[in-house]
Amino acid sequence: MAEPKWLDARELAAWEGYLEVSTMLNRRVEQQLKDDAGLSHPQYEVLARLSGAPGGELRMTELAGAALTSKSGLTYQVAQLEKSGLVKRRTCESDERGVIATLTEAGWRKLRESAPGHVGLVRELFLDGLTGKQFTAFAEGLDAIRRRLRDKD
Template identity: 45%
Template sequence: MAEEETLPPLDPAGLGAYFALIEVSSLLRHTVEQQLLDAGDLSYVQFQLLATLGDAPDGSRRMTELADGVVYSRSGLTYQVGLLEKAGLVTRGPSADDDRGVTVSITEAGRDVLAKVFPGHIDVLRQLFLAPLARKDIESLARILTDVRDHMRTVPPRSAKPRRKSG
């Protein structure tokens, strides 16, 4: 309970920040999803997966790491990776570190799709999200959101939690 006592009260400013964040997030995601669909026939999650793999030094990540990074359920991730694999944008194979693990790797076709959607994606971010902000505001927002994200990441991700046993 000591931690709760140190938290600031949920006042109108806190609620206003929360509701503004929710609305900004929804508006931005809607526009980004439309751009990704139009430019590369990708869902938002599929783009996140490809971008994450594209940023990896060897173009590969374990399924568990992907689920943690994009905050997606194991079953949902398996389905999305299956769609990307069927489209030839990723491959799946056994993990070199763990016989039970699965590694996902981006293909050249996947990199090509990323290259195709990225310019429009950046344009959406610049025009819709960053345009009304001064440089110092962008830096402050980045710092604040990083602090919040890092705090939220202290809770174990869903993919690390034990599975419920079916009974």
């Protein structure tokens, strides 16, 4: 089967649609977080992930895993969070190389304060835009693409 060199109209529309949605969604989320909580999206993600981990702490590598930024970008953002007092860093006892980031009390508070607004926006722009059936199908598509991205790594 031939792999055509170009995208047909349907394919092109889907790809451009994806690009537009992705760009706009990111812009909006970024802006809402900045305005309402003074956080960048990567920063919020770090806080959220930490909050889901036992003790509110994780190693850098685990944070980097599904992160919105590169390794060095993560270092930068965590440094910013530390400056703001939302996160503390200490070296890992069992592995001197490792660094563990922990949510501070202020970090927990900030997350509690900012989560509702963020979640509200995600609902408004993403989840509520889809009917139940659409949501299921869309989530399935995302999953298929995610698997493929991991395969072709």
